[in-house]
Amino acid sequence: MKVFLMFLSISLVCVSLCLAQAAEETIAGKCMTCHKEKTLGLYMQWRNSEHAAHNVTCLECHQAGKRDTDAFMHEGALIATLVTPKDCGECHAEQTEEVENSYHATAGQILESNDAYLAHVAGGNPVAIAGCESCHGANVKIDKNSPNKLVIQCWPNSGIGRLNPDGSKGACNACHTRHSFSKTQARQPETCGKCHLGPDHPQKEVYEESKHGMAYFTHVDAMNLDADRWVVGQDYFEAPTCATCHMSETKSQKVNHDVGNRISWTLRPIVSDLKDNWQQKRENLKEVCSACHGRVFVDGHFYQLDGVVHLYNDKFARPSNEIMNIIKKNSSLESKAAFSNDIEWIFWELWHHEGRRARHGASMMGPDYTWWHGIYEVAQHFYFKFLPAARALNDQEANAYIDKLLADDPMHNWLNRPTADLKNDIRSGKMQAIYRDMFKTE
């Protein structure tokens, strides 16, 4: 009897689940009926997607609960326009968790940062929305009068750190563009290039300049980009893309949607620092490299990278940062508001644009970005824009610091010496010796 009851209840559950599934499918069928006419492209993207192939239809993602603040009735179904990582996580739990804990997911908190300040004061709200928030993610708010209940300033938005009304952070479609949600697309450098480019972080351009980029564009047809399994070295071998090094599967690592999991340096701030647990993260990346490169080759790359990062940190970043701290501490700046003085803009571009370009160039083997777009510009602006601007403020403490730096620091005192001497030092290796310790990272 017990067995019979158990069997009965199990079959009841099964039947009701099947019925629910059928009902959901019927509603989805209604969605498709109209959207095939009104938004045929959207429908076709979905139709050719893996989702369609696995019978994941409209409501799996768009169905809303009564408590969802962005829920609205649409032709008889309670739905939400916004699909958040929470929704995707219903099926893709592991990936969602990785993203939620990644640096990407924090991109929406930009509103507290200097970039956002600058966009709002020097630019204005429209550019903060269409520019900054388009990559970083908007803080999505609710407007009861909007047809889809979303404030129009926040929608559309597919910024990677979007702050969603359900409390989740991020937008999976930042990389997996709807409604194809193609992994092929997410594997291509163009996907990352929506945001990672330009004067302040030209990762896309550095990649294109690098051997990796060249090889990729040459062999793009052999990249096997749409394969289900995409293990570097096994399923493709001509070149890595952004995804290869930072996220994708290797012989011993699974796909990881925490994009910082293989990055050892912070190359974003004024002074670069090693991240928590950087040794492990560097090992993770080296393991990707070793799919194609020998151990010595890989070690050599990181040796050279660390040299540039230390050079930038010690020769330019720390001193300029120190000078800015002194003049701010002494209230030597003419105008009160941040960015209302020329020197602040010079300093900003020094680290935020040129300094990053140098560091990113070195990290991804873009020689031109390392030197001409990078350290060359840092040096020129440091010596001939930043220091003169600092001296013009007549801050005694700052001037004393600058004098001491240029007189005593072997990296800077070349300014006061004859060219012939300096050339001799270069030839003899004495000049290079100044930088000898910069390659070590501990």
Next chain:
Amino acid sequence: MNRFVSFIEGISAHWISRLGVTLTTSSFIVFVFLEVLSLLGIFTNAYLGLITYIVFPTLFVIGLLLIPIGWWVMVRRSGKTSSELLSEKFSKDEVEGKTFCSRLFRIIGILTIANILFLTAASVRTLHFMDQPHFCGTACHKVMNPEWVTYQQSPHARVKCVECHVGEGLDALIDSKINGAYQIISLTFNLYETPIPTPVTNLRPARETCEKCHWPQKFLGNRLKTYVHYDFDETSTPRYNTLNMKIGTGEESHAKGSHWHVAERNRVNYLAADEKRFVMEWAEVRQEDGTLKRYSNQIVINQPQESSQSIRTMDCVDCHNRATHIYELPDLAIDDQISKGLMNRTLPYTKKESLGALIKSYSNKETGIQLIAVGLENFYRDNYPKAFQSSLSLDSVVTVLRDVYHRNIHPGMNIAWGSYPNHIGHRKGPGCFRCHNPYMVDDEGNAISDDCTLCHSLLAFESDDPFRYMSPIDTTDIDHCMQRYLLKEFLREY
């Protein structure tokens, strides 16, 4: 006879009066002559009609007026009294007072009655003439020609223009004549717009005119329609769209469909934001039980515009705005011609090449009609010489295309493809979606539904089979969800 001649001589004493007598007499004779000819069917030309029914009666009246004017001038000039002049010009016994009045006065009286009778008869004939579609369509040839051409091809070709455009009753008649007078002025001085705007504001109330033949109680249930589109591929592959149109009013036992808008118990009002009524500021439905629901356009509210429109109650022409003067769209016209069997698609790329020839911009209509043939012949001679030589179908294609071009393109009036959108459905203009869109929202934020199956079930949509969604469901097909829904929906609604 003598007496009549002397009467005529008497009243023609002054040259102005003489001119009047001549005018009246000759226009009467010519009118009668032309009328006889037209009754015999010898003359049917609208321009001749204009002369017969407008010019001659007018001259007749002018002549009559000139007679007393001449007399009046003569009285003023001569310084004599009227009775002195009368005695001078007429014999004594005619002027002499009798039991009732003088003989002269009697003759004038009898002739006046005869004139009134004649004028009445002429007016009746004139009005009758002006009621003829032929008059409306060809009298103002250049301006009305496009409407005349489309009218003759339309389902209402046997309904007279005036039955819709004038309506019934004296006020309608007077209105139309005043309007017509303005049209003569605007035609004479070239004051009209090209293309002439759709008369959205000054049409007769549609329910008064249309419902003489089409009354809401007759809008029953459903209507099954298959629209075929042809691909641009070599064989012009047909794609079927089979719709089960829901056209009922939803009243009594009738199924609910698009004529719900004009059902007895519903009143749909709207305020348009633009003159052409393409964009709604709001639309509301008032039901018999007094409930009122208004949907406001969120876009228009956010960008307030100066609305010069007045509130209107929806009627037939809000959707059936092109029930008669139907202008087609080129691709749909070709589809229509092929699916009716008037044009065959045996030639390679029939649809694609036909459309290309049809939508090319030609300098004028005659050139267009000529070059449609030249373009197609060149294409087939160069690319498909065999098909070009062996097939007669090119001739049939050209004939059909010329016909389509002729009735839709009117460069003289600036009428090109799409100049007059058709609101029926949503393929040829904004149609239903003027109101049925997500921006038309009520107080609770609910939008007017723009669900496709609200107005029609779908049995095929761009499918290779006219009843695609009625076939057995194959769960490995990606579209199976949609098919399941459509099948259920159709069976429920039917």
